[in-house]
Amino acid sequence: MPTAKEAIQELLEMSASIRHAVLVRGESEVLASTFANSQSEAAMVALGRRMLEEARMEAKEMDRPALTQLYVESTSGCVFIVSGEKDTWLAATTGTDPTVGLVLYDVNTALKTALEGEADEGDYGK
DSSP: OOOHHHHHHHHHHHOTTEEEEEEEETTTEEEEEOOSSHHHHHHHHHHHHHHHHHHHHHHHHTTOOOOOEEEEEOSSOEEEEEEOGGGEEEEEEEOSSOOHHHHHHHHHHHHHHHHHHHHHHSSOOO
16 A cells, blocks of 8 residues: 555546645644655644634534544635545645546545555654
């Protein structure tokens, strides 16, 4: 099975809309990333974590099921966040007007692939 880094690379190949992606465990353990700049990566991790936590709190307050995916659109682009097992989550950014359903599918697939790779290898093989 692919490593986390390979799963992110496959994500970029699957979805031409995605500009950047980061795969994270817990608060800030980066397992794989497309960011060349560590400052940009850290900013995306912090933003993704805040967005995910806020959305989870809102879902809980509304007595909704646990949040598994989040999509936010702005005038400059979109952010997609998908959460998985072991407090692992993947955040990806796109430009404007992506095919939302397809990007969510691709991001979900990449996260599942990385988690399967971890199960097969015992770690993410960064």
